[in-house]
Structures are given as structure tokens and as C-alpha cells.
Amino acid sequence: MEAQQLDVGYTLSERMRLPRATLRRLGYLGLIYLLGLGVMVPFFGTTAETVLLPLIPTVVGVAFTFELMDSAAGMGFGTALAPLLFILGYDPLAVTPVLLISESITGIISGGVHHELKNASFSVRPVNAETKTMLLMGSVGAVASIVSIMLTYFALSLSESYIETYVAALVLAMGLIGIIRARVVTTIEYKPRRLVAFAALAGINKGIGGGGYGPVVTLGQILSGVYEKSAIAIASVAESIVSIVGVLTFVTLSTQGVSIDLVLLPSIFTGGFLAAIGAPYLVRVIPNQVGATSSRCTPSRSAYSA
Template identity: 45%
Template sequence: MHNTNQYIPKKQLLSHEHLNNITENKVFNKKMGWEIAQYQEQQSIKHRMRFKAKELKASLWALAVLSIVFGLSCWLATTPFNSTPGIVSNQWNIIWSVTLLAMIFEFLDSAAGMGYGTAFTPLLLIFGYEPLQIIPAIMIQQASAGLTSAYIHKEYGNVEWHIHPISETVKLWLIIASMGILAGVFSITSVYGLLHVAQVWIKLYVVVLLLAMGIISLINAKKVPTYHPKRMFFFGALAGFNKGIGGGGYGPVVTIGGLFSGVPAKTMMAITAFAEGTVCIASIITWFCLLNHGVVINFILLPSMILGSIFAVIAAPYAIRVFPEKMWKKLVPLYCCILAILCLWKLIPSLF
């Protein structure tokens, strides 16, 4: 097993063009998927800030995809189905406060691998929106943003996705996504369909879990853990369960779990985005299946969420590339702790 957390020695550094040629010709027999991120990490911040033509092209493709998703979300907000009551089409508009908050939380989510569902959901509940107006919309937003972000991360050099030979990044995505889908479908159908667990206890469980993981990760931030991919079976299942029952608590568990498992922070955030997008697609399908069992979904918030995510999906992967790895190893768990404390503060009145 290679020591995956050691950077490429400076004497072996290659030009960016030469490195791309080696990657394309598959000279390396073993692909971890974070070699290019480690290569870029040894360059200066000025070098990492350079914006290349292929990255501009990729950004335009991402904008086009998200624009199409925005159009579809506008259509859903006009209540095309009997089971999705919202507002009539001639009264439809963007909720600008939600758009602004979605932009902020999506940037933080894409940059730190967490925070959108975990922090945005309780805030929208405070604004007076219902869970079934929030959670399905967040699933659709996170699916589109996560998959698009995974593509942008690859184009910006934070990660590589190799199929032949299969890279560790793809293996991790398969592990996390498959476990997350199974656990997410179980949690949606059991908690909402069978068990009817009170929302306050669901939120308390997620908050305590995130706080514990954030603190442990902060304590171990300076350590270089050995790579243990099998740990992600557990973290993927735990994160999927959280996602299904509350729309949040997915990114923190997967991202912090990846750091525990020895995956470099920059690459782990890209893997989290890809896995979360995949799990959210499965959750969306599950939610639509529940429409036939009396569950009513309202998409009034969806267009505002999609609009707010368009800028952030491109800006965050760029920020991850530019700023150093050691900063993200401390910032990510610290942000996780802050999220947990804020959620707990909002939750305390409901406990008494």
C-alpha cells in the first residue's frame, strides 16, 4: 500500500502539461485520484489562482446545466401535480431572502463539504416553512449542485476520477454512495412512514453526532492518519441515515469520516459532493414514490435554492484549489463544530 498522504518530492515535479499527458496515457499503474491535487499543493498560491481555458469551458458547461435545472424547478413550483400544492403560476416569484441564504450556505457546503442541509434546514423552519417544503427541495438542490460540483472539482484539479484502472476516489464514491442510498431509503420510509419519530429528537441526535465528530477531528488535525477505506462503509451508512431523516448531517459525517480514514481534505470534499449528489437522487426517487402514499410535497422554495447555488458551485472548488491543504484540515472540523453549536442553540427551546 502506498503512503497516500506524502506529497510528491520536489525533484520529481513535472510541468502541468506533462502531468496531464502522463495521466491521460495511464503510465501510472496505481491511481489514488488525489495525485494531481497533491502536485498542485506544492505550487505557489499565485500558480493555483491561474484560470485556464479548459476550466472556463467547464464552468460554462456547469452554468448551462444548472440553468436547465433552474428552469425545471420553476416548472415544479407551478404545481404541475395534484400532490404538490404550492402557488399558482401567475403568482410565482423568487424568494430573494432564501436565494441569498442558499448562495451563502451552498458556498460553505461546497467549500467545507457540509452545512447546507444541516444549517439551512433549521433556519428555514424558523422562517415558518414546513419540513415537506424544505427537505425534498434540498434533496433536488443538493443532487444538482453535488454532481455539478464533482465535475468542477475534477476540472479544477482537486480530484481525478479514473475507471481504467479504477482509482481510490471512484472506489470511495461507490462505497459512500451505495451505503448512503440504502441507509437513506431506510430512514425515509421508516421514520416518516412507520416510526413517526418527533423532529426534535432527530435534530438532537444529528447535533450531538456532529459536535462529537468535529471535536475529535480538531484534536487529530495535525496527525497524518493511515488510509483505511473500509471505514467509509460505516460513515457512508451513517450519513445516508442522517440525510434521509432530516435533509442534513450528511456532508459533515462523510467529510469528517474521510479525514479519519486518511483521505486528503481537498479530495475528500470532492468525493463528498459526488456521493451526496448520488444519494440525493435516490432520496428524490423515494420521496416521489411516497406521493402515492399520501405524502404531500411543496416545491415553492426550490427555484430560489437552485438560483442561489449557481455561483457557489463554481466558486467553492476554485477556493479549495487555491488555499492550502493544512488550512482545510483545520477549517472543516472547526466549521462542523460551529454548525453543531448553532443548531443546538436553536434546538434548546424545543427541548423544554
């Protein structure tokens, strides 16, 4: 794949250098940010203070930090940010919908920048391996997120303590799996069927707490034989698809009397948007020694395209 060739075929200085055309296209993203922030004005709040100063510096900072991790490693935004915001005193209905809205936009931005910087290659004509995997993960995850949102916030109406406990347990489990994965050397073949189970679990996590999608999808792809840097880009775009469906589900629930608080939206969107642009550059520059030198996680093009 092109991402693998870039990782092993270019020097560090060559990976750090970006063409002027790429820099120009990245600069246009600033206009998208301003447009998005403008669209959010009606949701800032009803008081003059929230309209004039809608950004919460602390929330902007943590959103930037965790989205940087998410877009650079495929995980960390919702998984880590959701429990932190719970600790800061925000309830799930002020966190989960906002994370979904923000990730709907930043996931597409991050995936587009990953594509522009050749960390991955998405193609519609013809549909290539990365695009097939992204559509599979996104569609299965979207269906699972709808089911989990309906059950959690409407049908079963689970209490905040249950939701927060589940999110905390998920964070601990993903950390443990990551440690084990880093220490255990195994030979992995590309198995697309395995991706379905990971996508379903990830979608359930996304619907319940707004996070827990990236770790499952990224680790699931790697354990299924997808190249690491491509897996990160795929996870970003697939998460955007799932988030969009989740947002539409919450909009539907709001018409049934479920109250949603969007006060955190401008702050989380700002931090996440900035990080979604910068993180793919870090992925491009930092070499992936495991993916570049070991066959245990790097399937052949023919196997990955199967």
C-alpha cells in the same frame, strides 16, 4: 495524489490562474442552470405571483452561503440550512425533499468542477481510488437513506418536533466532533472498512432531515486516512448519488399520499448552483497546510489505492 501535488507544488498565483479551456467549460454551466430552472417551472406554484417571481431572496442567500461551505469544506448545506429553514417556519416535507433535489444536481456540478480544477481526480477506466471511495460512500449511504425516509415519513410517521430535534442534535454533535478533531493530533492510517459505518450513518441523516451527510462523510474520510481536498470532492459526488435515491424514494411516497411542498425548490437550487461552481475554486486556491505538510492525514498513494 494529483490534488496533493497541486497543493504543495504550485504557487498561489499559479493556483489562481485557470486555463481558457477550463473557463469556457465552466461558462457552459450557465446553460445547465437555465435549463434546470426551466424544468422547475411547473413546480413553482399555481398563482401568477409564484410563477413570475419564484425566487425568495432570503432563501437564495442562505442557500448560496451554506452550499459554498458545503462544496468548499464538505459540509454545511443540509446540516445548517435544514434547521434554519425550520426556524423560518417551513415544515420538514417542504425542506427535506427540496434539499435532496437541489443536492442531486449541485453535488454532481461541484464534483465535476473539483475534478476540472484538479482538487480530485475521478476515473472510470481504470477505476481509481477516489472513484472507488465515492461509489462506496454513495451506495451505502443510498441504501441507508431509503430506510430512514421510509421509517421517518411513512412507516413510523414521526412528528415534526422529533425530526427537528434530531437535526438540531446532529448539528451540535458534528460541531463538537469538528472541534475535537482540529485540536487532537493523531496518526491516521487509511482504513476503507471504517468508511462503511460513516456512510451508513450519513445516509440515515440525509433521509431524515435532508442534511447531516457531508459532515459525517467528510470527517469520516479524513479519520479513515483520505486526503482532505479529495475527501471534499468525493463527499460532493457521493452526496449527489444519495440525494438522487432519496428523491426517487420521496416520489414513491408521494404516490402513497405523502404531501410534498416544492415552493422552496427554485430558490435553494439557484443559491446552491452558483455556490457549487465557485466553492471548488476556493479549494484550489487556498492551500491545505495540514494535508500538505503532515503525514497524519495524508496517506501514501499505495495505501489510499488499497
